[in-house]
Amino acid sequence: MAAFAETPDPPYYAVIFTRLASTDAAGYAEAADRMVELAARQPGFLGVESTSDDVGVGITVSYWETEDAIAAWKSDVEHTATRDTGRARWYDGYELRVARVERAYNWRR
Amino acid sequence: MAAFAETPDPPYYAVIFTRLASTDAAGYAEAADRMVELAARQPGFLGVESTSDDVGVGITVSYWETEDAIAAWKSDVEHTATRDTGRARWYDGYELRVARVERAYNWRR
Numbered sequence: 220m221a222a223f224a225e226t227p228d229p230p231y232y233a234v235i236f237t238r239l240a241s242t243d244a245a246g247y248a249e250a251a252d253r254m255v256e257l258a259a260r261q262p263g264f265l266g267v268e269s270t271s272d273d274v275g276v277g278i279t280v281s282y283w284e285t286e287d288a289i290a291a292w293k294s295d296v297e298h299t300a301t302r303d304t305g306r307a308r309w310y311d312g313y314e315l316r317v318a319r320v321e322r323a324y325n326w327r328r
Numbered sequence: 329m330a331a332f333a334e335t336p337d338p339p340y341y342a343v344i345f346t347r348l349a350s351t352d353a354a355g356y357a358e359a360a361d362r363m364v365e366l367a368a369r370q371p372g373f374l375g376v377e378s379t380s381d382d383v384g385v386g387i388t389v390s391y392w393e394t395e396d397a398i399a400a401w402k403s404d405v406e407h408t409a410t411r412d413t414g415r416a417r418w419y420d421g422y423e424l425r426v427a428r429v430e431r432a433y434n435w436r437r
Contacts, residue, residue: 310435325423
């Protein structure tokens with residue numbers, strides 16, 4: 220995955236997902252890749268940025284054109300099943316925040 | 329740092345900072361710790377979540393009560409100097425987005 224999402228001028232929406240991994244990582248990487256693949260096919264998807272460290276803290280921020288696009292992705296059947304598996308196995312906890320991006324800046328060397 | 333920021337009920341603001349590290353990491357970790365320490369003393373600071381991987385992609389999300397609090401932190405003298413050092417040495421690129429958090433959910437095992 221590229222480090223940066225190439226997003227349009229604001230406004231657009233961000234879903235900020237911060238997770239703490241459990242000790243059970245079996246199948247997680249494949250499921251995470253699959254969710255990115257599936258999200259990228261959703262109408263209104265703008266991009267995603269994601270990283271995680273070796274103690275299990277991960278942050279994934281996905282970007283969306285509208286709140287309706289986020290709602291549709293939330294209710295996707297495969298996404299819903301994977302979220303359930305995440306709570307059952309892969310996560311010790313998470314925070315999910317939906318935010319409206321109002322200003323954006325970037326810099327490259 | 330704790331994995332999760334304990335934020336109040338929305339609305340509040342998020343600053344999403346996604347960075348790609350350069351090959352020069354000298355002094356970076358100390359400066360990052362210092363910035364968190366300094367941010368935490370700012371009026372309106374609500375918390376921070378941060379993680380990074382071993383290929384240099386990092387995401388830090390800081391949370392703030394108001395846009396004015398973000399503007400004050402942006403203009404902090406030591407913060408400004410550290411941003412300049414970041415561009416000169418530590419980063420190959422970054423994206424910074426300011427967003428208004430409208431909804432939040434969390435889950436713990």
